Amino acid sequence: MSAIDLWTSTDGGALLAAAVLLPFVGMLLGLLLGGRWLQRVAFVLMPLGLGLALAIAMDWFDAEGPLVYLLGGWSPPLGIALRADGASVAMMLAVAGVVCGIGAFARADFGLAPGAAESRAAFTYWLLLLAVWGALNLVFVSGDLFTLYVALELLTFAGVPLVCLAGSGETLRAALRYMLFALCGSVLYLLGAVLLYGGYGTLDMPMLADALQPEPIAMAALALMTAGLLAKTALFPLHIWLPPAHGGAPAAASAVLSALVIKGSWFLVLRLWLDVMPGVASAQAAQLLAGLGAAAIVVGSVVALRQQRLKLLVAYSTVAQIGYLFLLFPLAFDAAGDMALREMAATAGVLQAIAHATAKAGMFMAAGLVYARLGHDRVDELAGAARALPLAVAAFLIGGLALMGVVPSGAYLAKKLLLASADESGQWWWSWVLQGGAAFTAGYVVLIALRVFARPAAPLADLKPVSLLSQWAALGLAVASLLLSLAAVWGPLPGELLAKAFSLEELGTMGLLFGVGALLAAALARRPLLGNSGGGAVRPGFAGLGTVFEAGDRLVRQWASAMLALLLVAGACGWLLTRA
Amino acid sequence: MSVETLFALTACVLVGIGLYGLIAQPHPLRKLIAFNIMGSGVFVLFGALAKRGAAAGLPADPVPQALLITAIVVAFAATAVTVALLLRLIESTGSASLAEPPAQD
Numbered sequence: 001m002s003a004i005d006l007w008t009s010t011d012g013g014a015l016l017a018a019a020v021l022l023p024f025v026g027m028l029l030g031l032l033l034g035g036r037w038l039q040r041v042a043f044v045l046m047p048l049g050l051g052l053a054l055a056i057a058m059d060w061f062d063a064e065g066p067l068v069y070l071l072g073g074w075s076p077p078l079g080i081a082l083r084a085d086g087a088s089v090a091m092m093l094a095v096a097g098v099v100c101g102i103g104a105f106a107r108a109d110f111g112l113a114p115g116a117a118e119s120r121a122a123f124t125y126w127l128l129l130l131a132v133w134g135a136l137n138l139v140f141v142s143g144d145l146f147t148l149y150v151a152l153e154l155l156t157f158a159g160v161p162l163v164c165l166a167g168s169g170e171t172l173r174a175a176l177r178y179m180l181f182a183l184c185g186s187v188l189y190l191l192g193a194v195l196l197y198g199g200y201g202t203l204d205m206p207m208l209a210d211a212l213q214p215e216p217i218a219m220a221a222l223a224l225m226t227a228g229l230l231a232k233t234a235l236f237p238l239h240i241w242l243p244p245a246h247g248g249a250p251a252a253a254s255a256v257l258s259a260l261v262i263k264g265s266w267f268l269v270l271r272l273w274l275d276v277m278p279g280v281a282s283a284q285a286a287q288l289l290a291g292l293g294a295a296a297i298v299v300g301s302v303v304a305l306r307q308q309r310l311k312l313l314v315a316y317s318t319v320a321q322i323g324y325l326f327l328l329f330p331l332a333f334d335a336a337g338d339m340a341l342r343e344m345a346a347t348a349g350v351l352q353a354i355a356h357a358t359a360k361a362g363m364f365m366a367a368g369l370v371y372a373r374l375g376h377d378r379v380d381e382l383a384g385a386a387r388a389l390p391l392a393v394a395a396f397l398i399g400g401l402a403l404m405g406v407v408p409s410g411a412y413l414a415k416k417l418l419l420a421s422a423d424e425s426g427q428w429w430w431s432w433v434l435q436g437g438a439a440f441t442a443g444y445v446v447l448i449a450l451r452v453f454a455r456p457a458a459p460l461a462d463l464k465p466v467s468l469l470s471q472w473a474a475l476g477l478a479v480a481s482l483l484l485s486l487a488a489v490w491g492p493l494p495g496e497l498l499a500k501a502f503s504l505e506e507l508g509t510m511g512l513l514f515g516v517g518a519l520l521a522a523a524l525a526r527r528p529l530l531g532n533s534g535g536g537a538v539r540p541g542f543a544g545l546g547t548v549f550e551a552g553d554r555l556v557r558q559w560a561s562a563m564l565a566l567l568l569v570a571g572a573c574g575w576l577l578t579r580a
Numbered sequence: 581m582s583v584e585t586l587f588a589l590t591a592c593v594l595v596g597i598g599l600y601g602l603i604a605q606p607h608p609l610r611k612l613i614a615f616n617i618m619g620s621g622v623f624v625l626f627g628a629l630a631k632r633g634a635a636a637g638l639p640a641d642p643v644p645q646a647l648l649i650t651a652i653v654v655a656f657a658a659t660a661v662t663v664a665l666l667l668r669l670i671e672s673t674g675s676a677s678l679a680e681p682p683a684q685d
Contacts, residue, residue, distance in 0.1 A: 078643070146647050153654050157661055164665070169673035176608055176665045177678055183615050183658055184602055190651060191595070191622050197644065198629035559678060563603040 006068055006083065006143075006206045007076060012059030013069030015142045016082040019092060020053050023134035027127055035118035041113055042126045045102045049133065053089075053096040060089045061492070068143075076204035081143035083205075086492060087350045088140040091267060094354040095140075098259055098361050099133050102475040105365045106252035108467030121165050125253065131158035138370055139264040145193045145203040145276075148268055152189070152232065157184045159261040162253040163245040174244035177559075181231055181241050185265075188228030192221040205276050214580065218280045223574030225272060226289070231566055232265035235289075235326060236296030238569070239319050240562040246315040251368020254311065258318045259361035263353050266325055270349055274342050282580030283337040286329035292569070294433045296310050296323025302441030302549040303388060305447060305524040310367045310377035311446060314360070314381050321356050321403065324437050325349065327430060330424060331421040337580070341421045348417035351488060355410030359399040360476035366396035369474065370468045380446070380527050384456030388463055391471035395450050395478040400445035402481035404438045404517070406510060407501045410484030411438075416497065435513065443524070444516025450521075450529050587628035593607050594621030608669075608676055619655045642656055 026045040030038030060067055066085040074080070084092070110122040134295050135154035143147045156179070164175040170350050197203055199217040232280055234242040242262075246254050269289075273281045300320030303348070307313040332345035369392035371377040386393045402409035415434055422430045500506060522529045523542035555561060598618025605611055630644035670676050 035596060083653045146650075150650065153658065157657065160661065162664070164668070167668070167672070169669065172665060172669040174671055176662070176669055178666060179658075179662050180602075180608065180611050180615070180678075183662070186658075187598075187615065187618050187622060190619075191625075192628065194622055197626070199649075201641070558601055559606075567599070575588060 003579070005202065005469055006066065007081065008068060009070050009072070009073070010063060010065075010068045012063070013082070014057045014066050015056045015059065016050060016067060016069045016084055017071070019049070019056060020134055020137045022049050022052060023130040027074050027134070030123075030130070030512045032535055032550045033180065035123045036112055036399075038123060038126045039107075039455045042103060046103050046199035050096040057093050058085060060086070072544055076144065077202040081149055081204065082141040083143045084141050087267075087346060090138050090186045090350050090354065090420070090553075091263070092137055094357055095133065095136050095260060095263075098477065099129065099299070101358075101473050101480075102252060102361055102365075103129065104476075105255070105470045105473035107469045109250060109252050109368075111196055114156055119549060121167070124161060125165060125250075127156050128162050128253075129256060132162075132260055136260060136264050145196065145205065147210070148185070149190055150195060152229075152265060152268065153186060153225070154221050155261055155264045156186070156232065159257055159314050162261075163249045163256055164472075165253050166248070167530030169535065170244070171248045174248050178245045181238075181562065184563065185228040185231030188224045188231070188566075188570065190228075192223075192228065195221040197222070198410075199226075205271070210277070212277055212279055214274060216281050216578070220578040222272065222277050222280050222575055223577060226269060226565055226573055227570035229269045230289075230569060231293075233262050233269070233322060234575070235292050235322055236319060237294070237556040237565045238298055238562060238575075239300075239322075240557045240559065242556075243312060243315045244492060245316060246364075247266060247312040249370070250307070251311070251364055254315070255361040255364040258315070259357040259366055262318075262322060263357060266353065269368075270328075272344065273329060274339070274346050276341065278339045280577065281339070282577050283330060283333040284579055285576035286333060288569075288572055288576055289329045290331075290430060290433075292309075293323035293326030294480035295526050296320055296326075297433065297437040297440060299549055299553055301437070301520075301548060302524060303357045303553050304444055305521060305552055306526060306546045307328075308379055308449070308526065310370060310379055310382070311364070313379060313448075314363050314367050317363075317403075317441070317444060318360060319517065320437065320440060321360065324434075325352055325356070327433060327437075328352075328418060330427060331418050331425065331430060333425060335424075335426045341425060341479060342423050344417050346422070347493070348414040351410045351417070351484070352414035355402060355414060355484050357475045358410075358484065359481035362395045362474045362476075362481065363399040363403075365470065365477070366392040366399070368397075369466050369471060373460065374460070375464065379448070379451060383454035384452040385452040385530065386411070389466070389471070389474050391468075392466075395471070396452075397449055398443060398482055398494060399478035400423050400441065400448070402478060402484070404441035404513065406482070406540070407506065408481045408485045410488065410497060411481075411487060412501070413485035413493075439513045439516040440520060442514050443520040444517075446514070446518045447521040447525050447529065454471065466501050471514070472543035506566065567570060584628050584631050587624055587631075591621045591628065592627035594618065594624060596621075606661075606678070608666050608678055612659060612666075615669065616659060619651075623652065626651075 001188050029041050042532045067081040071080045090284040111124040138151035160175050164171040173575040200211045230240045246258050297320045300316050304313050304316035328345040332339050332342045334340040373389045401567050405415045419431055489498050524546050595618050601614025606624050628643050630641045654667045
């Protein structure tokens, strides 16, 4: 670490400050100029921000180490540094791309046609979209833990009102639950940061990384901060707020919440475990994180297959995919318990996060379009949707395929890296979880595919028109996720990763995953997959199992059990850290 | 007992009361107050740590105070947003209950 100077501004460092400021400048301009101008400002800023992220990526590519910018020229520990390494640059680029896609989609819902009356929901939406973007950029480039605290709070304050844009009682309740639970998470995070300052006298991340010792105060801090961040990321069993919030918000807002907002706190867990505290983090505690992730995959996927509404299905799929994002933590450790596979795990994690951000944004948009076109999004009544809305259905299915890791999606490459790491460290059980998660994802792709391609009993009538631009935006994001590994290999990753992508073995695995997924869907779906009868004596048993999972999900989403789970996770994490 | 220990113990008590309130109190407004009590506990702890971390010749480390004031402003903003949400919820549903209505299966 000492070979690279992390405490002097580098060339291109000022761009980092610009990337954080740009969205906030847009917000202020919008507030000054008023509703009609805000969306114009937003549409100018989106390509500008994307260009800025590209410029940062180019500078990072040319530089030997991370980009650094010292605010006001003050050096840490007194000053604040902004830094961007490969992970930050990749995330900033992805977020800029997804924001552009979501912005194009939202133009139909929240854009103001000339002469139309201004509405509060539209004005709020554009303000909050910019705020989420700025806050996320700040999360990615912050160099110290306190600036990160402020960035995370900004992200929460921007995310919560997105939930209740529609203003109905149900969405307000979801927003309030989200806010209160996220606040519990932030207090725990702040408590951890305070302990670290007390122990080491700095919150600058590289300085902390040098000073940290595996001693109780650091372990307590890591356990508290991790638990707080898990509450904000909604990892099972702390997903109390996610399904109602993501399922109830307007599609353009759900896409922001599911694709972008949860990635902020997840990214910080990654930073803490792999960059700031590799000496404190232990393989046992990492098993806990991934164990919760595995539980999230199973519960989230089963409940997703049981949902009656497409949007809630996508929301529960997010619960499962968040679990997938936490599988990388034990795979950063080798068989001896040292963090030797850090690079591979971090690369896989960032790839998976970007793959999920792009695919899930596309899927939520597609679900919103289906709702707008058919007037409902009941999974059992989607027959004929493929003909009524081909582009959006394609976006949904391509997004699902990309998430399950079909070649050449980003999720494919991420899974491949993690499988290699599981092999190398002898943690075979995580290979099973990785493949199982992909099979579950295949399950809901098969389920929805069969429903939308089914022949409707009567020709669909009363179809509402939907914007073509919105459909293309959803499709564009889904396809971006499907082609992500090509971009990654063209960029900083070595090309041989994709060498065997189309081998018979890989295609066989893919076929097997589809088969298992179809079986899962057939067993757990509310209605038989094909026709109206069938399944015989097996289906009632699985339906019972599905009901048990749903009841369990409702139970852990009670407020008191979620709070107790939060404390338990913090305690268990701390206890496992001390045992290393 | 030194002043710092007294501060630290006070912080523990405040965090404990706050946690209890967050878990046990059903009304959102009480949860919000519990969050504020717990937050105050963390702030008191941070203030006490400033004394311990005092560097060369200063009576206390000034950095925690600068960070504290920011954290207090953030907590205040969070409280304001939550109260606004709660008021809208009561306006729209006539109740402040956080419990989800039973699933419509």
